[in-house]
Amino acid sequence: MKSGSMRLKEISLRQDPDLRKELALLARGCDFVLPSRFKKRLKAFQQIQVHPKKEEPLTPALSQNIPKFYFPKGCPKTNFNIDGIISKIEKTFSDFPLERATLEDMGKVAKACECPMYWKAPLFYAAGGERTGYVSVHKFIAVWRKILQTCHDDSAKFMQLLAKPGCNYLEQEDFIPFLQDVVNTHPHLTFLSEASEFHSRYITTVVQRIFYQVNRSWSGRITCSELRKSNFLQHVALLEEEDINQSADYFSYEHFYVIYCKFWELDSDHDLYIDESDLAKHNDHAISSHVIQRIFSGAVTRNRKVHKEGKISYADFVWFLLSEEDKKTQTSIEYWFRCMDLDGDGVLSMYELEYFYEEQCQKMESMAIEPLPFEDCLCQMLDLVKPQTEGKITLHDLKKCKQANIFLDTFLNLEKYLDHEQKDPFSVLRVGENEGQELSDWEKYAAEEYAVLVAEEAANEQWNDGYDAELNLLDVPVANADDKRPFFELPSHSSEVDLEEYEYEDDFE
Ligand SMILES: [Ca+2]
């Protein structure tokens, strides 16, 4: 291929009349001294002359014979009737006053476009709806026709609707208007309408879950191909049919509730950031302090905009909890691998394993449990993972072995390590075999924790009701009703966080 600068040089040479004259003289055999500025250019010209064939484009006949096989925006369907869809859209708009659709009307428009209902807000915003509060039939059809002509599958269309102009990827903030509309209009989330301060928490949670699941490259930018390989758009389509809690990968309200409550317990000053000592309290200090240090060193947070010095945000905690409670997923294995790979050379070496195991041993000794010597533990683990290269465990080895969770807990989480130790190894294998048919580790954890939280909440309410009744009996003004823990405790006015100032952007720091 011809480089851009080479091509430029060639053009300027050919257009330079002085040089053409010189070259013509040279061709006729005249022998004279070339000015030095021409010598260089002559050389460049001669190089072009020597290899002209290399740079010629393929003949049209040849290139026409190769069928197109790369469709970044989806493979075009034959017999796709764009005009049929357009007339359906026109008919839908004709029911609206002045043929203008508001955001509330967009559900019908989405259906006329043959899109899932919750594409309504992206369709509205892509047609410029937020500037005027409505979209006109002409503007909408122009936008949608162009998308139909250029994007040939749902992933390409969704990408086109959400991405910033000129971008072929999605960043975290690109999902916010879409998710805000889900929060505002999904029937299972309407109870949140009174608590707008939790909209941003829910949205942050879902955005992080989307990137956790879909952005396989960890780049912070979801590509069309990543979107296509994921199950995200299926979940968006199911939003209009199913209970939102059925969306275990992304939208579940119950999962959000569990994640946020877990964070709330750790974030004692409720500024939405936690430090190392806060995170250490998770799960009764079960997690290795060495690995917590690694999380705070940026090993797994550096690709997202971080962070207050020595702190991680709620968004980072979502990644932590998902990884901690299900060590069988691709992202989780990558997450802990990055933490354990201290020197960042892409393999876990023996000294790295020993570094983490040492702390487990100390903890066990303090609990009067006799730890397995490192060499024995290592043998077990190498047997489990069966690395391709002896003594070096790669990410690929870990993903392939199907028991990465046991390996990781051995080095990172004492409580879970001891749990695994007590289990019959064959029962673990059998569980592994049935994978996919049963709930994931994350779903099991979330369901159990949700049940506990709801029970606690009910008990609190009962206690408080009794307390209030007692106070009323004594005819004391209920000034202490603040003690009651509401659904989610709101930061008080004296808190450092001003909710008015707390915009969504803060969640994405
Ligand atoms: Ca805090």
Ligand SMILES: [Ca+2]
């Ligand atoms: Ca390493």
